[in-house]
Amino acid sequence: MEVLVINGSPRKQRGATHGVISLFVDGMKEAGAEVEIIYSRALEIGDCRGCYNCWGVTPGKCIQDDDMTEVLEKFASSDIVVLATPVYVDGMTGSLKTLLDRCIPLLHGEFEIRDDHCRHPLRLHVRKGKLVLISVSGFTEIDNFDSLVTHVKALCKNMSREYAGAVLRPIAWAMQGAKEQGVQLDDIYEAVTQAGRELISNGSMNKETLELIAREYMPRDVAVEIMQSAFKSK
Secondary structure, three states, X not given: OEEEEEEOOOOOOOOHHHHHHHHHHHHHHHOOOEEEEEEHHHOOOOOOOOOOHHHOOOOXXXXXXXXXXXXXXXXXXXXXXXXXXXXXXXXXXXXXXXXXXXXXXXXXXXXXXXXXXXXXXXXXXXXXXXXXXXEEOOOOOHHHHHHHHHHHHHHHHHOOOEEEEEEEEOOHHHHHHHHHOOOOOHHHHHHHHHHHHHHHHHOOXXXXXXXXXXXXXXXXXXXXXXXXXXXXXX
């Protein structure tokens, strides 16, 4: 099974997003998946120009000659696509959104009706497959992911991908400090790896596993106190 992981964090391998990805990828590989990770911030990708040449003049091919050409090939051939991003301003990062905007060559310009809704059909060489979201947030409440999850679910409908769930970790910035203070986080780390195993072995992730990943390990008032102390005088 071929898996493409797109890390949308501008911190690439240094941030909390990468930490969650690494554990998740370990689980997928243990279950037999072939995994490739790319970083949207490291790619030379221009904004979609809205010219729609990829639907008419050069069907299936963008007129821009940049790194997106290879990304489209990887996206089209992947059984599972994992979109990973921190939540900064109530959604995915700009580099990841730019990459996804440039995916329209994978679709036909014509309309079809699916689930009583106008959609664009996939081109014949594009696999349908599954799509998974991985995201971290600095806030403590799980509902801070709601707008991002809604966006990704809509993307799945438009790209004929099955939404296979989301690995969500609130207050991710505090995990290293909590570990240094002796707070037990091993169950969270193992749950992220287990979610990767479940996805490949079962085609889905257990609700209980995802809930464990998002469990509270620091009271909100403590998180607020830490942030007040760190930034109030700045």
